[in-house]
Amino acid sequence: MKIVVWLLSIIPAVGSLTVINRIEPYIFGLPFIVFWATMWLILSSVCLYICSIIQDKEEANE
Incomplete structure (x- = not known):
């Protein structure tokens, strides 16, 4: 489970950096790459939090 979370x-x-490495277009006043990095930072945190909750519930049931 930990490997899956890490990979997700x-x-x-990392895999999309070559595709998004450009300045245009601007989204919310940010260059695209800055917006992309910020979006993944937030989404990764949310996904890891959800995985943590699920894992805690599974451990409590054991």
């Missing part, structure tokens, strides 16, 4: 947080962020 790293692969999309």
Whole structure:
């Protein structure tokens, strides 16, 4: 489970850098790459929090 969580947080962020490495377009006043990095930071945190809750519930049931 820990490997899956690690892969879910790293692969999309690192794997897409070659595709999104550009300044245009601007989203919310930010260059695209800055917006992309910020979005993945927030989404990774939310996904890891959800995985933590699920894992805690599974451990409580054991």
